[in-house]
């Protein structure tokens with residue numbers, strides 16, 4: 071291969087791009103992988119991820135006593151996606167195909183590649199309304215040993231072998247700004263070479279141009295990620311009709327490079343974005359006390375026990391319960407006219423139920439060592455994991471107090487004096503009155519009791535019900551929660567071969583898309599709601615399809 075020609079060009083060395091390139095390399099194709107970031111950012115967002123994968127009817131589920139099936143998963147997916155647009159044609163087909171993959175070939179294929187999973191399967195996004203509506207009926211969130219880096223390492227290993235064999239070239243600090251088209255067919259890409267940058271992985275790198283480049287191939291695969299790091303783009307695409315006004319103040323759950331810049335560039339070449347107004351942002355963001363990227367926020371992955379209040383201290387209505395309905399809760403919070411909300415909990419709850427999303431926030435899982443998991447999560451006495459305790463101590467959104475009076479005073483200092491102590495106390499006392507029986511009329515208490523029927527939740531995710539106002543369960547903790555941007559659910563429309571499909575419904579010859587920029591497949595295979603673990607899963611699935619596509623030269 072000459073330096074600037076190949077069989078295929080991959081734009082973006084995140085999980086989707088690496089998967090596509092590895093598959094192409096396996097088939098003897100010559101590939102140029104371009105990324106605007108430096109080499110030590112290899113892997114994109116997946117490096118930061120918790121490595122949770124949505125899989126169905128796995129040995130891990132069966133060992134935890136979970137009965138799952140393709141049929142149940144598909145019903146959950148379609149109940150969550152709620153596809154209702156003409157443009158959902160390809161996304162719907164992708165959803166079908168992914169659920170089949172997740173219930174079939176996915177785990178054995180990844181297992182053979184070397185991936186392994188923590189034995190307790192997580193129960194994310196429970197929905198909380200009807201059985202045919204949104205949510206996971208059963209736990210399906212498989213945390214990979216080694217978290218995000220543990221997912222990536224196997225794809226990186228495959229890529230490095232192809233680099234050694236001369237099939238793959240990796241070109242970092244190459245920012246693509248243009249797709250070269252000839253008679254409607256992709257021929258290559260051009261852009262700028264950016265100056266070196268040694269900032270730590272995930273930081274905001276410079277955009278200083280030190281040169282230009284052009285590379286040529288008959289197939290161009292766009293795997294450039296979503297828009298979550300670009301607040302302007304998030305606000306522009308915000309679904310006002312469904313969620314109201316976008317927050318003025320948000321935290322970023324993704325690095326700066328998740329900038330959406332390739333989207334208009336792909337559209338100019340003939341690609342077509344659909345479902346751009348569908349996105350997946352979290353309501354449980356806290357400002358990182360030790361930020362890596364601009365406005366860096368961390369998502370709390372909550373167990374079911376924290377009480378959730380709006381900015382004025384009114385308890386949120388079910389199904390706005392921790393871990394149940396991400397976008398439903400976002401809508402309800404924004405309806406209050408305030409952009410933030412509060413968790414109120416106890417030390418016993420934080421110890422068992424607070425997980426922070428991100429590889430660096432879970433050093434025990436990321437190390438892949440049982441010894442570390444046991445030390446951090448079981449032998450830590452009344453304390454939560456070290457990263458959670460660090461947030462409790464240093465995070466600007468945390469208030470810790472021995473009495474409710476002190477807690478409310480701290481909340482009012484952070485939140486502008488909107489909380490009335492008597493009102494908050496009455497609601498917590500009422501909730502505490504439901505503890506004395508193993509049944510309850512309170513919807514959240516019912517959810518807690520139901521969660522504890524699942525062995526995994528009882529073991530490590532759901533605190534034994536206790537009275538919040540009993541000082542022996544304290545101290546009390548309040549956490550101010552911000553809206554945290556994360557994922558784009560819509561994206562570039564693709565067919566089941568990963569080929570871009572233009573606004574006229576025709577394939578754009580030579581152009582492909584995979585991963586988040588393609589809405590994880592088809593231009594939005596989640597529809598309106600995600601079931602979690604489906605982002606990494608979708609990158610692997612759509613990257614694999616693009617890399618195996620019979621249409622790639």
Ligand SMILES: Cc1cc2nc3c(=O)[nH]c(=O)nc-3n(C[C@H](O)[C@H](O)[C@H](O)COP(=O)(O)OP(=O)(O)OC[C@H]3O[C@@H](n4cnc5c(N)ncnc54)[C@H](O)[C@@H]3O)c2cc1C
Nearest residue numbers: 082084085086106114115119122246295585586603605606
């Ligand atoms: C903290 C965190 C936790 C997460 N946890 C999970 C989880 O547990 N489970 C799950 O399913 N998902 C999770 N996710 C989501 C998941 O990691 C991402 O959706 C997924 O990794 C996106 O991969 P991608 O390859 O599509 O894009 P990216 O990882 O964003 O990679 C795109 C690459 O393209 C490059 N690029 C962009 N534009 C250009 C250009 N013009 N020229 C050259 N290069 C360009 C970027 O620099 C980047 O390297 C998490 C994400 C984060 C941030």
